[in-house]
Each structure stands twice: as C-alpha cells, then as structure tokens.
Amino acid sequence: MLPAEHRLRHRDDFTVALKQGARAGTRRLVLHWAATDRAHPTRVGFVVSKAVGGSVVRHRTQRRLRHLTADRLPGLPADGGLLVVRALPAAGSATSADLAADVDRGLRRLGLTGRG
Structure with missing residues (x-):
C-alpha cells in the first residue's frame, strides 16, 4: 500500500x-x-479515466499501479517530487507484469531510478 505521506491528493499538485x-510515455x-x-517527500x-474501462477495470488498474509504485518508492529521489501515472486505454487489459514493465521503462526514461 502507498503510505499516506506519499499520496498526491491536491489538484494543484496534479496540475x-x-x-x-x-513526461515519458509507453504503450x-x-x-x-x-x-x-x-x-515534502516524493508523492x-x-x-485513470473512463477510456480505460468501466468502474471495475479502472479501480483494478489503479490498485495495480498503486502497488507497483509503492514497491518502487525507495528507488525514487528522496529530495521531493511529484509523480503522476496516467493510464492509457490499453492499461485496462494489461497484466500486472506488463504494467510493471511500463512503469520501470517510464521511470528510466525520466532519469529516475527505475528497476530493470
């Protein structure tokens, strides 16, 4: 689970x-x-918009992404930052392994310490 102090909650921060x-994009x-x-610590x-799928698919996708990013928090810069992960429509039908590979690829492209 993503600790409370690492959750991005305010609209201004998203903006x-x-x-x-x-920005770094994957499939x-x-x-x-x-x-x-x-x-602040990295947040x-x-x-995950309706383009990803219905409510069940969107929530499942967000839970997977939250779990994946929580595992990678120790490798992210500790001096503060805002990371927003935006799911594209293909994320709704992706496996957890596919999403993990995309998160790692995106973190590498951003120059952050991603795994793999």
Whole structure:
C-alpha cells in the first residue's frame, strides 16, 4: 500500500506535474515527473479515466499501479517530487507484469531510478 505521506491528493499538485513536469510515455502509461523542494517527500498520484474501462477495470488498474509504485518508492529521489501515472486505454487489459514493465521503462526514461 502507498503510505499516506506519499499520496498526491491536491489538484494543484496534479496540475504542476502534468503541465510543468517532464513526461515519458509507453504503450499503456504516461508518467509525469516534476521535481520539488525538500519540504515534502516524493508523492505519487494516478489518473485513470473512463477510456480505460468501466468502474471495475479502472479501480483494478489503479490498485495495480498503486502497488507497483509503492514497491518502487525507495528507488525514487528522496529530495521531493511529484509523480503522476496516467493510464492509457490499453492499461485496462494489461497484466500486472506488463504494467510493471511500463512503469520501470517510464521511470528510466525520466532519469529516475527505475528497476530493470
């Protein structure tokens, strides 16, 4: 589970990451990263729209992404940042292994410490 202090909750934070941050896309995901100051630990948020699927599919996809990013938190910069993981329609039918590979690929492309 993603610890509370690492959850991205405010709309303004999502906007900063999406509009001002660096972006790395894969077939199923787009990752947005904006470096911030040391006042907050790295925080992660998710955007899973109706294009991904119905309610059950969207929630399953978000749970998978939340679990995958929680596992990768220790490898992310500790000096603060905003990471938004946006699911594309293909993410709804992807396996957890596919999503994990896309998260790792996106983190590498952003220059963050991803696995693999």
